[in-house]
Amino acid sequence: MLRRYLPILTWLPHYNRRLCGADLLAGTIVTALVIPQSLAYALLAGLPAVVGLYASILPLLAYTLLGTSRTLAVGPVAIIALMTGAALSGVAPPGSPAYLEAALTLALLSGGLLVLMGALRLGFFANFLSHPVIGGFLSASGLLIAASQLAHLLGLEAGGYTAVALLTSLAGQLGATHWPTLAVGAGSLGFLVAVRRWGRPALTRLGLPGGLAGLLTRAGPVFAVAGTTALSAWLGLAGRGVAVVGEVPGGLPPLTLPGVDVELWRRLLVPALLISVVGFVESISMAQMLAAKRRERISPNQELVGLGGANLLSAVSGGMPVTGGLSRTVINFESGARTPMAGAFAALGIGLVTLALTPLLRHLPVATLAATITVAILTLVDIPLIRQTWRYSRGDFAAMAVTMALTLAEGVEAGIIGGVLLSIGLFLYRTSRPHSAVVGRIPGTEHFRSVTRHDTETVSHLALLRVDESLYFANARYLEDTLYDLVARRPALEHVVLICSAVNLIDASALESLDAINARLRDSRVTLHLAEVKGPVMDRLKQSRFLDDLEGRVFLSTYAAWSELSRAER
Amino acid sequence: MLRRYLPILTWLPHYNRRLCGADLLAGTIVTALVIPQSLAYALLAGLPAVVGLYASILPLLAYTLLGTSRTLAVGPVAIIALMTGAALSGVAPPGSPAYLEAALTLALLSGGLLVLMGALRLGFFANFLSHPVIGGFLSASGLLIAASQLAHLLGLEAGGYTAVALLTSLAGQLGATHWPTLAVGAGSLGFLVAVRRWGRPALTRLGLPGGLAGLLTRAGPVFAVAGTTALSAWLGLAGRGVAVVGEVPGGLPPLTLPGVDVELWRRLLVPALLISVVGFVESISMAQMLAAKRRERISPNQELVGLGGANLLSAVSGGMPVTGGLSRTVINFESGARTPMAGAFAALGIGLVTLALTPLLRHLPVATLAATITVAILTLVDIPLIRQTWRYSRGDFAAMAVTMALTLAEGVEAGIIGGVLLSIGLFLYRTSRPHSAVVGRIPGTEHFRSVTRHDTETVSHLALLRVDESLYFANARYLEDTLYDLVARRPALEHVVLICSAVNLIDASALESLDAINARLRDSRVTLHLAEVKGPVMDRLKQSRFLDDLEGRVFLSTYAAWSELSRAER
Secondary structure: OHHHHOOHHHHHHHOOHHHHHHHHHHHHHHHHHHHHHHHHHHHHOOOOHHHHHHOOOHHHHHHHHHOOOOOOOEEOOHHHHHHHHHHHHOOOOOOOHHHHHHHHHHHHHHHHHHHHHHHOOOHHHHHHOOHHHHHHHHHHHHHHHHHHHHHHHHOOOOOOOOHHHHHHHHHOOHHHOOHHHHHHHHHHHHHHHHHHHHHHHHHHHOOOOHHHHHHHHHOHHHHHHHHHHHHHHHHOHHHHOOOEOOOOOOOOOOOOOOOOOHHHHHHHHHHHHHHHHHHHHHHHHHHHHHHHHOOOOOOHHHHHHHHHHHHHHHHOOOOOOOEEOHHHHHHHHHOOOOOOHHHHHHHHHHHHHHHHOHHHHHHOEHHHHHHHHHHHHHHHOOHHHHHHHHHHOHHHHHHHHHHHHHHHHHOHHHHHHHHHHHHHHHHHHHHHOOOEEEEEEOOOOOOEEEOOOOOOEOOOOEEEEEEOOOEOHHHHHHHHHHHHHHHHHOOOOOEEEEEOOOOOOEOHHHHHHHHHHHHHHHHOOOEEEEEOOOHHHHHHHHOOOHHHHOOOOEEOOHHHHHHHHHHHHO | OHHHHOOHHHHHHHOOHHHHHHHHHHHHHHHHHHHHHHHHHHHHOOOOHHHHHHOOOHHHHHHHHHOOOOOOOEEOOHHHHHHHHHHHHOOOOOOOHHHHHHHHHHHHHHHHHHHHHHHOOOHHHHHHOOHHHHHHHHHHHHHHHHHHHHHHHHOOOOOOOOHHHHHHHHHOOHHHOOHHHHHHHHHHHHHHHHHHHHHHHHHHHOOOOHHHHHHHHHOHHHHHHHHHHHHHHHHOHHHHOOOEOOOOOOOOOOOOOOOOOHHHHHHHHHHHHHHHHHHHHHHHHHHHHHHHHOOOOOOHHHHHHHHHHHHHHHHOOOOOOOEEOHHHHHHHHHOOOOOOHHHHHHHHHHHHHHHHOHHHHHHOEHHHHHHHHHHHHHHHOOHHHHHHHHHHOHHHHHHHHHHHHHHHHHOHHHHHHHHHHHHHHHHHHHHHOOOEEEEEEOOOOOOEEEOOOOOOEOEOOEEEEEEOOOEOHHHHHHHHHHHHHHHHHOOOOOEEEEEOOOOOOEOHHHHHHHHHHHHHHHHOOOEEEEEOOOHHHHHHHHOOOHHHHOOOOEEOOHHHHHHHHHHHHO
């Protein structure tokens, strides 16, 4: 029982020196590699860079205690940082103390909502973000983030969280491009792209083992940060107008308790909900993928609690909303992490860095961080997925396209909400006009197939109609229309058999429609029968009066109905 | 082609003297019997009584031209009048010229929306009002209307369109009850209830034929109106403080053209949409019921155009929103109407009454009309339906209960919107956790049934999983969880067969989940197979790369999969 709520108890008792060694190595590597992205994502959210470090300490400990994935690594991630920035820009001016306070409040609300959803077992909510909507949202967010980083690369100031706002603001000041900043930015960008593309094969060719070559390639941002920081200090770039991270307060994260400001809570509630759900979806799919590789299991509802706990601790330690991050998790997994203790070691490592090494960050050019974000983020733009969705289903593509367009034009919240509503609407529309087929007997067999697709045997006084959908309110009236049409078109009709092999549910509306169909067919001197009703559906029907009122019978198979009713008139 | 858009062309060419005689009789009876309710529903909407007559002339002609039901009778109805009053009370003070103008605008918008929905073939929108939601809404509206009429019966003034507002306002002034008004109201109420309950058997016992006895019983309100009007004129009740209809302008309906007021349109758009949809649902279910009785057909999309035309003509002739009314349609049908020409005759009759007889209405007590409404409306409160829904499905009952509670507490709009959202949410929740069963072979047969319900034959290295739902975004992740659970629980597993006999759709999200499942099972050294995939679903799958990537095979039947895979290891 206790293990269910504190998953750490499932693995800590079996913890040993071998596991500890593996986790310690992974934790150390993660510490070194995730520092640049932690700083960068804090800047992306409009927050001081050090907030990204704060958000990578206590939240990791919370997840170690509460999370069910063995290798998920929690921290600031790009999408959540973008959504955080978009949400905060609506409530406080960037850089103000109110903005910082709002970031903590957002993490608090998001953490509270996640824990609540976990406690109420509402993890299924996340399912309403369909793959096309998430795919479209990530691609559009990638473009938005790249557009926002363009300003930092050019040494300009551009605000806004929509593509229109960003690009118009940029276009107006292109002439004011700050060339030294652009040099640092473009240099970092070129270096990072080159490392990503050619680093691994080149290092392998130099004789390094594949694992180490991969790690060094992933360390590209660390080298970029170290190199440009040194360059910046040496050349005094800050004095030449290149934006740098600047003075970072040393020491451990501050203990913070966001105040209770009802008006602020009300304004941040929807963004917090969206951040929670998007973060959860991103995190859980990754955790499931990695768990499957080792035949481990994760519990979605407990994951909600784990991520919620991480966000709550982020809120009380000067952080920002966090979730399981793709790149840090991959680094953790590939560095050989075996248990969530690796996360605790990484927390310890980042804590030490925060305590001792922050003065070194003073000269780090912002353009380097922008280059890091840009290179990381463009992998989110998934053109093959867009093409593939178009080919597979126009409806799904429409949901994806609307999500992308709204995200770019109106911002992240409008994009997600619009995409979810459209995909729900499309699903309801699809199921409201179900596929149905009048079937006939394949001569000499007990098989029944659509009369329009196959040569079948039929008799004029009997219609066999198969409905390929659950019957519920949205298609109940469509079913009535279909049946009345059938009866009006075939004057010789005496029996209609509704084949329910694909009917998984009959709700109260459909039941009333069946009642009405039964009564109206009787008025037209046609008898309604059912066939192949599933067990659970039949159990339900037995609790209503429908079976008493039904004029015809319920046949176990279509063939039984055919044998009885086609013969009847002969 | 033209017939599709002008249904009158389908029957007018065959019109003859016999049909004309039947329609003329029905039209005359309808004229006589619907006048009290037309007046009453106008008052219910907060409008002058004569507006109810205006709305019963030109709209009927429009429906005669455009409607597809042979016997539907259009005019003001109780629910729509209630919704009209609720909508208008938000935008103008009752009794003001702006209020009248807003009523015309509401009819115009509602008519425009109906025609638009018909042209775009959006009739399916109405399907999202599930039976429990409509049932709950009608019951709650019946209670609301009864509460609102209580004030008129007691001679008090009570405003508001929620139960709370009405009852608190009434409770505060019960001491001021106007006894002469109460006498008229209670007398009318008693008379109407008595006629409704005992009229028909009593008249039959007196030797009248059943049809005539039924008609005279239905004419109860006409007698109540005539009797109390005479009484009121004779005793000078108006002078004693009894509210009467008062001076009614004689003559034909005024030609009116509601002005274009964008702000007003914006505020009335949602109410107009709800009025359109609710009116359409009420009207179409009745029209379908009657058409089925005579094996006629109606076209839902053309019905939208017909009702839309009726509302547009109502807007230009001083009327109010209208739709097909239950009691007037039943009167029309039972009086022997054969074609929509009966409606034209009724329009003519009501036109003549409006032209010549309105001075007689001056002394008609409002309390009599309130009694008419109350008796008619309490049949809307459908206790058996509520009980039946509770027994059949808790989910459907929840949607009904929420609709009722919201309608009573927050008003008609909140009730409908809340009910629709909840029923969609419940449907999505149900389908997001589909029923699935691990099946085994019934020994010696080719049948496969759930291993938990039947004695079946299974082998440890093969799992056959049947999913009883279409696979789409809301349950894609649930499917993944189910499969990973299965694999994690059964270490000896080598093959999983997903039986798709009840899968009517696989959307892009589910496809990606299947892709992921395939890949992750492969990582766990388990092979995924499919079985019994339907034709349309298979066609769709062939347009993706899934079948190329699938580790296992697609079997035509579960038995084929069993024969192949259970043998494989032996």
